[in-house]
Every structure is written in structure tokens, then in C-alpha cells.
Amino acid sequence: MPVHLCTYRNSNTYKLLTAMKIRLSIKIFIGLIILVLMLFFIAKTLFEPWLIKKIEGTFNSRSENYLIQINKVHISTFASNIEIDKIEISPKQAIGDTSSLKGEITSISINRINIIKALLNKDIEIGSVKIGNCNLKGKKPFSSKKEKPIISGIQLKIGNLFLDKVNLAIESDSKSNTYSLKDGVLHIFDLFLEKNDTVDLNTIKNFDFAAKELVAVASDSVFTYQLSGIAYSNKPGNLRADSFSIHPNFNNYDFNARRKFETDRIEAVFNGIFFRGFSPIVYLNSGNLTCSYVEIDKMDMKAYRDKRKVFNHVRKPALQDMIYDYNGLVNIDSVAVMNGNITYTEQVKKADEPGMISFDQIKLRLYKITNDTAYKTEKAYSQLNAEALLMGKGKLSISLKSRIFDRSNAFSVNGSLSGMNASDLNPMLGNNAFVYATSGKIDAMHFSFKANNFKADGSMVLRYHGLVLAVKNKQTNDTTGLKARVMSLFANIKVMDSNPNPNKEVRKGIIDYKRDPERFIINYCFKSILTGIKSSLTKKPEK
Numbered sequence: 001m002p003v004h005l006c007t008y009r010n011s012n013t014y015k016l017l018t019a020m021k022i023r024l025s026i027k028i029f030i031g032l033i034i035l036v037l038m039l040f041f042i043a044k045t046l047f048e049p050w051l052i053k054k055i056e057g058t059f060n061s062r063s064e065n066y067l068i069q070i071n072k073v074h075i076s077t078f079a080s081n082i083e084i085d086k087i088e089i090s091p092k093q094a095i096g097d098t099s100s101l102k103g104e105i106t107s108i109s110i111n112r113i114n115i116i117k118a119l120l121n122k123d124i125e126i127g128s129v130k131i132g133n134c135n136l137k138g139k140k141p142f143s144s145k146k147e148k149p150i151i152s153g154i155q156l157k158i159g160n161l162f163l164d165k166v167n168l169a170i171e172s173d174s175k176s177n178t179y180s181l182k183d184g185v186l187h188i189f190d191l192f193l194e195k196n197d198t199v200d201l202n203t204i205k206n207f208d209f210a211a212k213e214l215v216a217v218a219s220d221s222v223f224t225y226q227l228s229g230i231a232y233s234n235k236p237g238n239l240r241a242d243s244f245s246i247h248p249n250f251n252n253y254d255f256n257a258r259r260k261f262e263t264d265r266i267e268a269v270f271n272g273i274f275f276r277g278f279s280p281i282v283y284l285n286s287g288n289l290t291c292s293y294v295e296i297d298k299m300d301m302k303a304y305r306d307k308r309k310v311f312n313h314v315r316k317p318a319l320q321d322m323i324y325d326y327n328g329l330v331n332i333d334s335v336a337v338m339n340g341n342i343t344y345t346e347q348v349k350k351a352d353e354p355g356m357i358s359f360d361q362i363k364l365r366l367y368k369i370t371n372d373t374a375y376k377t378e379k380a381y382s383q384l385n386a387e388a389l390l391m392g393k394g395k396l397s398i399s400l401k402s403r404i405f406d407r408s409n410a411f412s413v414n415g416s417l418s419g420m421n422a423s424d425l426n427p428m429l430g431n432n433a434f435v436y437a438t439s440g441k442i443d444a445m446h447f448s449f450k451a452n453n454f455k456a457d458g459s460m461v462l463r464y465h466g467l468v469l470a471v472k473n474k475q476t477n478d479t480t481g482l483k484a485r486v487m488s489l490f491a492n493i494k495v496m497d498s499n500p501n502p503n504k505e506v507r508k509g510i511i512d513y514k515r516d517p518e519r520f521i522i523n524y525c526f527k528s529i530l531t532g533i534k535s536s537l538t539k540k541p542e543k
Contacts, residue, residue, distance in 0.1 A: 055084075066101070067092055084108040089136065101170070103136035128160040137169035155195045161188040166211075177219045183212035189234075201285050206234050209280070221249055222258065223266075232280060239275040252304055261312035265304040272297025272338075287328030294332060299340030299362065307348045311518075318409040318453060319521045320382075320402060323371050330371045337364040342388075348432050350474045355432035357425075359388040359396070368404065375404040391427070394420030394442065400525075408452040413525060417445040422467055434474055435491065440467030447532050449511040451524065460509035460532030465498040467537075495537045509536030 052070045060067050071086035087105040112127030166184035171177070189206040209232040216225045229242025246268045248255055255265045278291035323330055340362035347354040364386040384400040395418040402411035422437035430436050442464045449458020470479040471487035478484055500506040511532040515524055 101138040106133035262309035268301040335366040410452040456528035458511035462536035
């Protein structure tokens with residue numbers, strides 16, 4: 001056979017085989033397309049609606065309080081992803097008025113899930129879950145009774161669980177407390193649940209959290225507490241907040257009208273808050289408050305008390321006992337206030353205006369706050385070191401030291417005050433003691449005393465000169481009338497105008513004060529120091 005004829009036949013055979021391969025490939029490709037379309041059709045028309053009913057039925061049958069309704073579910077066959085679109089949450093009718101929480105979740109994205117394994121073995125392993133725009137509002141009962149624990153019916157592993165933009169507005173139907181969370185973000189890492197595990201906060205081991213704002217309103221609506229710019233990282237366990245504020249919802253007059261007894265109306269803002277080595281999950285589960293360091297960059301506090309109200313005669317525990325009796329472990333290594341201001345205003349009877357005392361540019365360090373029972377046998381101390389400008393003028397320094405787990409709650413105080421004009425104290429003296437310092441200079445003051453559950457003893461050296469007092473008539477608020485002049489004369493006879501007097505030794509004041517069990521430690525220290533001031537001003541210091 002001629003060569004050219006054989007070549008021709010081989011060429012035709014090759015072309016024929018090539019064409020057959022192409023046609024086969026096309027058939028396979030078309031078959032795959034048809035298979036994908038069939039799977040897509042089955043998923044859309046059969047499996048996705050079935051999955052919606054399956055999820056709704058499982059949740060609604062197990063939940064005692066709430067129902068969910070799912071708008072749409074989309075399954076990505078090849079990527080093993082599930083997209084859930086819009087979940088509506090509503091209370092069950094059986095609950096009645098006990099709870100009225102309602103809300104919706106805009107979307108849930110579940111990635112890298114073995115659907116067949118999940119359906120057959122109830123063993124779910126997921127790469128990541130993202131929950132977007134969760135909004136809940138309404139009333140919820142907050143019971144003091146321990147709720148029945150939730151038991152996991154499956155084994156669940158989620159590599160990353162991400163909740164984005166969580167917004168809550170919840171009111172307690174029993175106590176009328178209200179809570180709100182704005183733009184909360186929660187990122188949980190390596191979530192793992194064994195079958196029959198108890199589902200609670202202990203399940204969460206590693207997480208980050210942030211929120212724009214967290215607000216709580218007290219049940220009597222008197223105070224609003226607001227935490228802003230929150231950011232928490234589980235590693236290394238640091239919590240930061242831009243600010244924490246306490247806002248009274250009523251002015252001084254309306255606040256006191258709602259109180260039977262005299263009560264401090266406190267308004268405060270704390271900026272630049274930082275907790276190191278702190279676990280919110282541990283605190284929420286057990287109440288244990290432990291961290292290595294707390295810092296407040298700026299503090300501004302105003303307190304007002306109306307002494308015209310009835311005093312509530314209730315025994316107050318010592319500060320140490322309050323820490324020891326706390327229902328949980330307290331262990332804070334140190335607290336620092338870098339800068340702060342405190343203004344205390346007090347309205348007394350027969351005074352037209354309240355008296356005021358201020359402490360400015362406060363710098364404070366507090367060491368070892370604990371109720372760890374290990375210190376019942378180990379010798380350890382809590383200590384406070386603080387300095388401030390009294391009335392913005394005189395530098396006040398105080399150091400307080402207390403033995404931890406001392407039976408008598410003993411503590412020692414050492415302090416000093418630098419030079420300032422006596423008239424700088426008139427905003428408090430004039431409206432609370434009805435006396436003014438018309439002249440005089442405080443050169444320096446040093447004091448030291450020891451105190452316990454029963455009394456305080458110590459000494460004071462108050463150096464001053466040129467002190468002249470003017471007593472105010474309580475009825476007329478005048479210092480120039482006859483009665484006021486006579487009272488001023490007796491006051492200046494009783495009170496020495498200088499310490500030391502010319503050619504005399506410095507008089508030493510005596511601090512001697514019996515603790516009032518109905519007052520707190522701040523009042524205890526102030527009244528103790530006041531006995532030293534009084535004895536320093538008189539000719540014959542007496543206890």
C-alpha cells in the first residue's frame with residue numbers, strides 16, 4: 001500500500017478518536033452541570049426547607065421560653081457552608097407576661113461544616129461561625145434562684161465564633177433594672193463541647209470582647225451607670241475602658257425627696273481605666289475579683305449630703321470586714337489613681353447654703369486588697385499612699401497601713417499638710433461650723449495616730465500664726481451684729497492665735513476619738529484628725 005494512503009488513513013483515525021474524546025468530555029461536562037443543577041435544585045426545593053424546619057423544631061422543642069423563625073437558609077454544597085438569613089426571636093405564649101424579649105439576628109454564616117457527619121452522628125465540627133447584627137429588647141425575669149443547667153446533646157467544635165454588632169435593651173420585670181449594650185463584639189476561640197457537657201460561661205475559655213457602650217439603670221431610677229469604649233483581650237487578660245460614669249438622674253432637691261435618710265448623692269467620672277490579669281468569666285461565674293493591677297488615669301467625683309434629713313442609725317462594718325465578708329475571693333495587688341479631684345458638699349441645719357471642701361490633683365496608690373485566708377497565718381499589710389491639694393492650695397499627704405486579718409482591724413495613719421491661708425477653709429467653715437477665719441496662716445501640720453474597732457489615739461503638731469475668727473449669726477448670717485461680735489470675742493479668747501506663741505514651745509495636739517460604729521472609715525479618720533486640730537488651737541489641750 002502506498003505510503004501516502006497509509007498516512008491519510010492514520011490521520012483520519014486520529015481525527016475520529018479526537019472527536020470522540022471531545023464529545024465524551026462534553027457529555028461528562030454536561031452531566032456534571034446537570035448533577036450540580038440537580039443537587040442545587042434538591043438543596044433549594046427539598047433540603048433547605050427541611051433544614052429550616054429541622055433547626056426551628058429542635059430549638060423550639062428544647063427551649064422553654066422562646067421561639068425562633070428562620071427566613072431563609074442557603075447551602076453551598078462544595079464549600080460546605082451554610083448561610084442563615086434573618087432569625088426572628090419571640091417569647092412563647094405560655095410564658096405570658098413573665099418575659100417579653102423579642103429580637104432578630106440578621107445573619108449567621110457557618111463555614112467548613114461536615115453536613116453529613118453532623119446529621120448522622122450528631123458530631124459537629126465547624127471552622128468558623130459569624131453572627132451578624134443581633135438585636136434583642138424587652139423584659140426578662142432575673143431570678144435569684146439557680147436556673148436549671150443546659151446539657152449539650154451533641155459534641156461541638158467551633159474554631160472561631162464571632163458575634164458582630166450585638167445590641168441589647170433589657171429590663172428586669174421584677175426589679176425594674178434596665179441594661180443596654182451597644183455595638184458589642186465577641187470573638188470566641190476554640191470552643192469545644194463534649195456530649196452531655198453543661199453549657200455555661202465556663203465553656204468559654206479564650207475570647208476577646210469589645211463594646212461601644214454598656215449602660216445600667218438602678219431599680220429606683222436614681223442612678224445611671226455607664227461604661228464606654230470597652231475592650232477586653234483574654235491574652236494577656238487585660239481589660240480597658242475609655243470611661244466609667246455614675247450619673248444621678250435627679251438634682252439635689254429631687255434626690256433627697258426620694259430618700260428617707262441622709263444619703264450621699266454621688267456624681268463621678270473615671271477615665272482611662274485599665275485592669276491587668278483580670279478574667280470577666282471567672283468574675284461572672286464565681287464572683288472572684290482578682291487582678292494584678294488597676295489604673296485610673298483621671299477621676300472626677302462630686303458628693304452631696306443633706307444633713308437635714310434623718311440619720312439612719314445602722315451599724316456599719318469596718319472596711320476590712322467588708323472585704324473579708326465578700327462572697328468570693330478578692331485579690332488585687334495594686335490600684336493607682338494617676339490624677340483626680342473630689343468635691344464634698346454638705347448641707348447642715350440653719351445654713352442657707354451648703355459647705356464645701358475639695359481635694360484636687362489627687363495621686364493615689366493602694367496596695368494589697370485581699371481576703372485570701374492564707375494571710376491569716378502569713379504576715380501581710382494593706383497600704384494606702386495618697387497626696388492632694390486641700391482646697392486647691394495646701395499639699396496634703398496621707399499614708400494608711402493595715403494588717404490583713406487583724407482581729408481588731410487596727411490601722412495606722414501618718415500625714416502632713418503644707419502651708420496655706422486659714423481663709424481657704426472658709427467655704428466649709430462658714431456654712432458648716434458658722435465661723436470664718438478672717439486672717440491667719442497655716443504654716444504646716446503633721447499628724448500620726450493608730451486606730452482600731454474601738455478608738456483612735458495619736459498626736460498632731462499644727463503650726464500657724466495670726467489666726468482671727470469671726471462667728472456668724474445663724475439667724476441673720478451676719479458677723480457684724482452685737483451677738484455675733486460677742487461670740488467672736490469669746491471664740492478668739494478660747495482659741496490661741498499662734499502655735500507656737502512667742503517664746504513658747506510648740507503645743508502638741510492630742511488625737512483621741514472613740515469610733516462611731518454607725519460611721520464609715522473616712523468619717524472615723526476625719527473626726528480623729530479633728531480632735532487633734534481642736535486640741536492644738538486651745539490653751540490647755542485636753543482629751
